[in-house]
Amino acid sequence: DAGVIQSPRHEVTEMGQEVTLRCKPISGHDYLFWYRQTMMRGLELLIYFNNNVPIDDSGMPEDRFSAKMPNASFSTLKIQPSEPRDSAVYFCASRKRDGYTFGSGTRLTVV
Amino acid sequence: AQSVTQLDSQVPVFEEAPVELRCNYSSSVSVYLFWYVQYPNQGLQLLLKYLSGSTLVESINGFEAEFNKSQTSFHLRKPSVHISDTAEYFCAVSDSSNTGKLIFGQGTTLQVKP
Numbered sequence: 001d002a003g004v005i006q007s008p009r010h011e012v013t014e015m016g017q018e019v020t021l022r023c024k025p026i027s028g029h030d031y032l033f034w035y036r037q038t039m040m041r042g043l044e045l046l047i048y049f050n051n052n053v054p055i056d057d058s059g060m061p062e063d064r065f066s067a068k069m070p071n072a073s074f075s076t077l078k079i080q081p082s083e084p085r086d087s088a089v090y091f092c093a094s095r096k097r098d099g100y101t102f103g104s105g106t107r108l109t110v111v
Numbered sequence: 112a113q114s115v116t117q118l119d120s121q122v123p124v125f126e127e128a129p130v131e132l133r134c135n136y137s138s139s140v141s142v143y144l145f146w147y148v149q150y151p152n153q154g155l156q157l158l159l160k161y162l163s164g165s166t167l168v169e170s171i172n173g174f175e176a177e178f179n180k181s182q183t184s185f186h187l188r189k190p191s192v193h194i195s196d197t198a199e200y201f202c203a204v205s206d207s208s209n210t211g212k213l214i215f216g217q218g219t220t221l222q223v224k225p
Contacts (some may be wrong), residue, residue, distance in 0.1 A: 042215060045213070093155075093213070100213055102147075103154060
């Protein structure tokens with residue numbers, strides 16, 4: 001079991017550019033979550049999916065953020081256009097029943 | 112909706128001393144409770160969890176937490192800490208129905224000093 005795999009591990013981009021973060025959940029897990037971690041706001045739930053269907057996106061900060069889960073083994077979080085205040089660590093997690101497993105995160109820096 | 116409050120943002124403690132990290136939650140439904148640990152520049156690792164049954168749960172590295180429903184608390188304790196326990200600790204709650212959103216507290220930084 002390779003765990004939850006996120007890519008890239010680090011991303012540095014210029015303000016205004018499009019950024020795409022990727023996540024491969026654990027096979028068989030039926031929930032997928034995207035979180036954002038910052039010093040000021042801690043760990044915030046952005047959106048989560050159940051069986052590839054978005055269930056709650058109330059945490060998505062703005063329309064610049066979008067997330068998709070085209071199949072059970074892949075999800076993306078896209079920011080377009082990116083802004084410096086989007087700089088954070090973005091975590092993906094997957095869940096089966098009561099067990100949540102987190103990826104190693106993507107550290108995004110927008111300059 | 113659930114919420115979690117971690118009462119201390121930083122807890123400094125000397126090596127081999129006991130420690131308690133406090134966590135209170137709010138929920139109108141039954142909950143599952145979790146403690147995660149995050150070492151610098153790493154992801155979150157599950158430390159322990161309460162789902163049902165015994166209110167005292169233990170981890171393999173000497174931490175324990177007790178679910179107290181009347182006080183809506185899930186404090187984390189360790190009788191003797193090591194330098195290697197220095198990390199950030201997050202308390203989290205999810206409702207025990209199948210919606211399964213995991214909501215985190217703000218985190219507590221445990222600083223173990225020699």
